[in-house]
Amino acid sequence: xxxxxxxxxxxxxxxxxxxxxxxxxxxxxxxxxxxxxxxxxxxxxxxxxxxxxxxxxxxxxxxxxxxxxxxxxxxxxxxxxxxxxxxxxxxxxxxxxxxxxxxxxxxxxxxxxxxxxxxxxxxxxxxxxxxxxxxxxxxxxxxxxxxxxxxxxxxxxxxxxxxxxxxxxxxxxxxxxxxxxxxxxxxxxxxxxxxxxxxxxxxxxxxxxxxxxxxxxxxxxxxxxxxxxx
Numbered sequence: 001x002x003x004x005x006x007x008x009x010x011x012x013x014x015x016x017x018x019x020x021x022x023x024x025x026x027x028x029x030x031x032x033x034x035x036x037x038x039x040x041x042x043x044x045x046x047x048x049x050x051x052x053x054x055x056x057x058x059x060x061x062x063x064x065x066x067x068x069x070x071x072x073x074x075x076x077x078x079x080x081x082x083x084x085x086x087x088x089x090x091x092x093x094x095x096x097x098x099x100x101x102x103x104x105x106x107x108x109x110x111x112x113x114x115x116x117x118x119x120x121x122x123x124x125x126x127x128x129x130x131x132x133x134x135x136x137x138x139x140x141x142x143x144x145x146x147x148x149x150x151x152x153x154x155x156x157x158x159x160x161x162x163x164x165x166x167x168x169x170x171x172x173x174x175x176x177x178x179x180x181x182x183x184x185x186x187x188x189x190x191x192x193x194x195x196x197x198x199x200x201x202x203x204x205x206x207x208x209x210x211x212x213x214x215x216x217x218x219x220x221x222x223x224x225x226x227x228x229x230x
Contacts, residue, residue: 085221093213100187100205101175110188111141118149121192121203122163123156133168133191172204
């Protein structure tokens, strides 16, 4: 083989090696680009996921704040409504309390009422000996009906003997006056207690009003609610 043949063969080998190198380089380039694209896609998807999660988090925060604000407004409205109800109920009770003060003005009717309250209290206690407390201004009226009340009590409960009723030396508070508007007061009625003081039945007009209001309060609130939402 002469020098020309050797040179030609070397050139062929160089071209082959170069072609192999170029193909390998192309493969590496394509592979690198594919890996880059895959990695870039993964990064993009990761960022998209992060953005979605952040959006969902902020959306939930907004929803939670909205619910909290709505709940606070609802509670404030309920409190305001209940306060308005209480104001109306208290005004009704105050008006009724003022009307109670007029009950004792009619002496004949009040005398009859006192007798009925004494009989009712005796039936509740069913004690042989009791202590009766009234307003100082009612002592004369109470004394005038106490014997009749005893007889009526025995007529209603024939198993009982005529009870012994002692008027207490301590009196119930008087009705409210200009000098004592906010102090203890009583519109009338009586309090009956066993001699040992263990059993007490408060049968004043104020106590009866309180009982009536507690009993009627659900219905009053219902009527007020219906009137407001009509």
